[in-house]
Amino acid sequence: MELDFINKMQEIAKKTVENISEEISKNNSNLSQTEVELAQKLDAIEEFSIDRIEENKVVLENRKDGSKIDLDIEKLPNTIKEGDIIKKINGKYVLDTAKTLSESERIKNKMDDLWN
Numbered sequence: 001m002e003l004d005f006i007n008k009m010q011e012i013a014k015k016t017v018e019n020i021s022e023e024i025s026k027n028n029s030n031l032s033q034t035e036v037e038l039a040q041k042l043d044a045i046e047e048f049s050i051d052r053i054e055e056n057k058v059v060l061e062n063r064k065d066g067s068k069i070d071l072d073i074e075k076l077p078n079t080i081k082e083g084d085i086i087k088k089i090n091g092k093y094v095l096d097t098a099k100t101l102s103e104s105e106r107i108k109n110k111m112d113d114l115w116n
Helices: 002-027 033-041 097-115
Strands: 045-054 057-062 068-072 085-089 092-095
Antiparallel strands (some): 045 057, 045 085, 057 068, 085 092
């Protein structure tokens, strides 16, 4: 039973690294595959939602603890919009389009259930 749990966790970690690596290559980030793998092993990947964009500042909400930070917009990918999911790895920010789409679909389904 414990071995099944460990195997599942390893599979999830591997998929996470693959998804982030794919996003990095799409966004031409300065992160290397090694940085992503190390951050994953150290549990050093922070995940944020873009709460709002105000002129040249972006308010990010930490998805783990709900804390908010203000950040200069030029530190983030050019294509960001409110509601996007951003990952911070080694001080660099990467747009996670797969997670953004997944969360958008989850919220849409909840709203559909609520109104139907």
